[in-house]
Amino acid sequence: MSDSNKELRVSKIRDGTVIDHVSAGQALNVLAILGIDGSGGEGVSIGMNVPSDRLGNKDIVKVEGRELSQSEVDVLSVIAPEATINIVRDYEVVDKKRVERPDVVAGILSCPNRNCITTADEPVDTRFEVLSDGLRCAYCGTIVREDEVGSHLKVS
Ligand code: CTP
Ligand code: ZN
CATH class of the missing domain: 3.30.70.140 (Aspartate carbamoyltransferase regulatory subunit, N-terminal domain)
Structure with missing residues (x-):
């Protein structure tokens, strides 16, 4: 070849x-x-x-x-x-x-905290603030580290 x-x-x-x-x-x-x-x-x-x-x-x-x-x-x-x-x-x-880092990611990730309002049967879309090394749930403050993002995707 x-x-x-x-x-x-x-x-x-x-x-x-x-x-x-x-x-x-x-x-x-x-x-x-x-x-x-x-x-x-x-x-x-x-x-x-x-x-x-x-x-x-x-x-x-x-x-x-x-x-x-x-x-x-x-x-x-x-x-x-x-x-x-x-x-x-x-x-x-x-x-x-x-690609440029957005300030906020909405609706793509699910929150790993089972008590978070976004994981209850409520019509609340998830919302995460983008930090330098991860994302923070805007509702409960739970941090999703960058290397954990793949396993918390809503969409797969
Ligand atoms: N590419 C493609 N089909 C094209 C043109 C480009 O699939 N018709 C792909 C190339 O294989 C490459 C990417 O698009 O993976 C970017 O192409 P190009 O800018 O030409 O390559 P590089 O100069 O190597 O890119 P970079 O500098 O971003 O590494
Ligand atoms: Zn949460």
């Missing part, structure tokens, strides 16, 4: 969004947060534990036919702080941006 074939684990896409430099192991959580499960008919490709100069290993997610907005992708920063978002049109990268 030639070197270029070795590098190209996942094919290039024509139009859509490439979420690159995703922390290794987080690709499926990225799709869960974005609510992408293939039922919309869009092409989705995933590379896991791909060698990366910058990160050692990384995951990569390619979604065809869909351009994700900054507000849609910023929430990914809680599980993939190094992610870059590439918008691809006609095979060219036309926009590249980093």
